[in-house]
Amino acid sequence: MGETVKVSPMRSKKCRDCGMIKPSTEFWKNKSSSDGLAYYCKVCFGLRNSRAYRKKQANLSKEARPYRRHSDVPEGMKYCPQCTEIKSVDEFGRNRASRSGLTHYCRPCHAKVMAENRNRKHGSARNYLLKHRYGLTEDQVGQMIADQGGMCVICLRSAAEQVDHDHRTGLVRRVLCFKCNGGLGQFGDDPERLRLAAEYLELEGSHARSLVLELGRPVFAGRRYLQEREWWRRVRPASGSREQHLRRRYGIDDADAHWLLTMQSGHCAVCFEFPAEHIDHDHATGAVRGIACSGCNTGMGQFGDDPVSLRRAADYLLGELVREMPSNEGAIRLSFTVPDVDPRRAAKADWERHREADGRHRRTIWVVDDDHEGPTWLSQCLKKIQDSYALMVEELAR
Template sequence: MKFCPRCEEVKPLEAFSKNRSSRSGVHGYCKPCHTKVCAENRVLNHGSGRNYLLKLRYGITEQEADAILAAQGGVCVICLRQPAAHVDHDHVIGRVRGMLCFKCNNGLGQFEDEVWRLEDAADYLEGRGSHARRLWLEFDATTIVGRSRRHLEVMYGVARADALGSARHYKLRERYGLTEAEADSLVALQGGLCAICGDREPEHIDHCHDSEAVRGALCLGCNSGMGLLGDDPGTIRRAAAYLDGSLVTEVPVDGGGVRLSFTLPDVDPAGVGKDGWERVRDEDVRRRKALRDAAWEAEWCFGGPFADPFAQALVGSAR
């Protein structure tokens, strides 16, 4: 038994946290009181618990975090839709990059802060890249619908599952319209690797939530990361630009000083307002897609060194 001087109660030793540096082997206060004392000390020494955690995790103060948020106009710098509530930092060098919403911050983590995976994910959603080309060669389409699903079975000579299929068969059929054999054929068509990153085992069937068309089989990280970023190629491209350092820049302002710029065309975040970001975002996404389309056309379609009938058909259908 031990006496806690804060709550003034005698409690069993199990009610106290262990402390090998003390003579008794436990802390002087019981566990609930010890938690309260630590919280009070953080406020006393650091001003607030939030300030303590910001300095501990990111090396910035509460005032510096609020200044970053104000410079962004209060909005997540990637999706431009949700309020920014999380400090994002480079896990290698520890540098703070900006303030993000919960989904964008976690989406970057699922993609392991890899720019190339984000760029490939955006191409995947827009029906570009090696996976889309492979599907186009097999099915004359960049997604799997209708006859394409049955063709997966014909390609690999597997029989269609009977009525008494496995639990996985029923789950796949209910969610994606695929049988178990068709899903296995899709994975085999991809060489047993994720359709985006190409270096992990695919664990999930990915499909468009609007058209219900199956796009491919993905690993957990790519599938979760795309979901957190809304399956939106515009947001994913902004996330890639954010990581490579080209999204957020500083521009001079009249009278001296600088402000942040992270949209195309450039707008002052302080002048957008809470209800104006959707319009700004739509224009930004439209311009970034136009730049990507122009680069794709120059590289793969007409006059580029890698002229490809698939790319020409893709650009032609988009027009």
């Protein structure tokens, strides 16, 4: 093996191009030369490379960039070849693949170049994202939306916009609206939690039955309760900001919230799985129903506190909502309502009627005998709760 040539920074050398004698630090290292230095100084070396680059660009009929020395960039600054400006390194993104650890272009130029590349290779940014995330093209998603009649298959009220997929398998399911897609995520894609939420909203779950046994009504408080406690609000001042919030928004105090939490054993009134955190109430009547966990409380809001959508979402996750049916033309079409309706031919004004009929159907098939006392006892219990709540609503209306 040859001996490594060590170059002293105090030495000097004459450049063959410019003829000037310069310090050795102004020359690149070159192991093949006798003194271990390049034949040309760094400035002349750059000019030689520049001439070669310009000749190549001219042969390709392309415009060459103006010559610029890299050493002209001050410390802490970086040159952007897109906008041809020298900027602070803080204006560049991170790129571990590059020697400097920064992107080649500044942030605005980088975003612009990436967008142009996506549009050139994939047609549009949306098409790129669909391919990257779901393996679908924009045309394929458009065909899926057309097969659904343009409607979200769960709520049947909003336009289908967002592709929904199984996060465990990565398989694409259908195209949903923004709220239904977000609601599934809040419930953790759990069909059982969705069914329990539907029963909870209809005051037919075990939490409503517990309130009936404790208070004689399926909800904790309503507007009449709030009106009766107006005098109490004036006489007894709130103990803190939390109690002020509870009184102002729900008409209850810390003692009421503590009673509810104790009655629920600290668990969510909907799923009984996660800790109870948020007071849940009916926005129409003002009735406090219970204390729910963050996921159930937010998820019910995403589905618009609608039991029909919740039950349809549960069947959707189980693969029992969307079915393939033969069309009159002999092809395959989709069906996601009972009675069966061709979504391609359904008028937008008729979806609410189809939705109500489908909701009645799914409500009858998902009655669960969770107390093992038989369907007769359960139906009688549910009827008593419904009658009690109907009387309360009538009193509030009067």
